[in-house]
Amino acid sequence: MPPYRRVGDIPRKRHTLHRHDGPVAFEALIGSDGFSGASSLLYHRRSPSALVRIEERSSRPVCWYPNQPLQPRHLRTRALPSSAEGHDPVTGRQPLLGNDDVEIAWVAADASSPLYRDATGDELVYLQSGDAVLESVFGRLDVKTGDYVVIPKATTHRWALAAPVEMFVISARGHVAVPMRYLNDQGQLVEGAPFSERDQRGPEPEPLLVDGDDVPVVVRTRSGLSVHVHATHPFDVIGWDGYLYPWAMSIHDFEPIVGRIHQPPPVHQTFGGPGFVVCSFVPRLYDFDPDAVKVPYHHSNVDSDEVLMYSAGNFMSREGAGIGPGSITLHPPGFVHGPQPGSRERSADATRTEEVAVMLDAFAPLALSAQALDVNDPSYPFSWSR
Ligand SMILES: [Fe+2]
Numbered sequence: 331m332p333p334y335r336r337v338g339d340i341p342r343k344r345h346t347l348h349r350h351d352g353p354v355a356f357e358a359l360i361g362s363d364g365f366s367g368a369s370s371l372l373y374h375r376r377s378p379s380a381l382v383r384i385e386e387r388s389s390r391p392v393c394w395y396p397n398q399p400l401q402p403r404h405l406r407t408r409a410l411p412s413s414a415e416g417h418d419p420v421t422g423r424q425p426l427l428g429n430d431d432v433e434i435a436w437v438a439a440d441a442s443s444p445l446y447r448d449a450t451g452d453e454l455v456y457l458q459s460g461d462a463v464l465e466s467v468f469g470r471l472d473v474k475t476g477d478y479v480v481i482p483k484a485t486t487h488r489w490a491l492a493a494p495v496e497m498f499v500i501s502a503r504g505h506v507a508v509p510m511r512y513l514n515d516q517g518q519l520v521e522g523a524p525f526s527e528r529d530q531r532g533p534e535p536e537p538l539l540v541d542g543d544d545v546p547v548v549v550r551t552r553s554g555l556s557v558h559v560h561a562t563h564p565f566d567v568i569g570w571d572g573y574l575y576p577w578a579m580s581i582h583d584f585e586p587i588v589g590r591i592h593q594p595p596p597v598h599q600t601f602g603g604p605g606f607v608v609c610s611f612v613p614r615l616y617d618f619d620p621d622a623v624k625v626p627y628h629h630s631n632v633d634s635d636e637v638l639m640y641s642a643g644n645f646m647s648r649e650g651a652g653i654g655p656g657s658i659t660l661h662p663p664g665f666v667h668g669p670q671p672g673s674r675e676r677s678a679d680a681t682r683t684e685e686v687a688v689m690l691d692a693f694a695p696l697a698l699s700a701q702a703l704d705v706n707d708p709s710y711p712f713s714w715s716r
Contacts, residue, residue, distance in 0.1 A: 338569030370572025431605025460495030628668030
């Protein structure tokens, strides 16, 4: 949960009449876990419930294929057809991997998105390249390459683009949060956590205050997409306060933990959600014992499907497998994976790594979409034998 934030004009007491340039504002709570979890109170100029139409929005249902026969995968995202022009960060998404808990998509976009809210769960978006603005009922949030953006469930927002972007999109069934072990009993990030509240960026202090009539908003559920046409623009919020809002953090503000010998991936954990965790691998000094093996040992995580998105830098342990920025690998239980041949020796004299990568461990098997199978490298399972 990010820290308490207050934006714009709000009344001194909650649930009291609030006039701002005339009519009484419409107070609306957006909250998790009934009325017990993180929440914010927003003050709209017009009723956020006023709809004039509800429409279906056709979307191709995703066909999911089990990872059968079982094998490690290398998905070459930059070969996806989404690299064509005219895609936006919401409707242009290419679903790649999914289970009942989480869906992973890739999008290369060059157009701004429609207004959108995901009624299924929080979205965690990693900006692989480019800059963008996330506009929402909470205001404006500028994001750049290497930023994670947490967008709470049911937040009405849109992505405004001035130039092309690539995004790695994680759609959760529930809420995305920082690991509980990083928090004290008061909810503050503890000393020793790999990031602090200063690294968490919230929306700008000025509300957007957009006017408009008959405004369509695309709403996502696990059943598909709908369109709610609002009588007035949802971005008419004059003020809000609370603990629930979109926030961003650069992967480069994650402070790596380094040891004399190799540290396991939990030291890189950044987020967690129902049925998955997310870790950040960032530039850091290598293990400093003279005999330390600096690339990861072979391992088989018997309880998780391990997904790695290679963002930038050199990938010492993967050299020889054709891995580059934008590559996504899937290593399932039942397959022992490890450094590619020769990488252990090549790393012997290295003192640091410049790798930037995002890892997601899913605790239930991930299925693959047709798009994922289209860009799967069939030679990858045998790359350790070369
Ligand atoms: Fe691994």
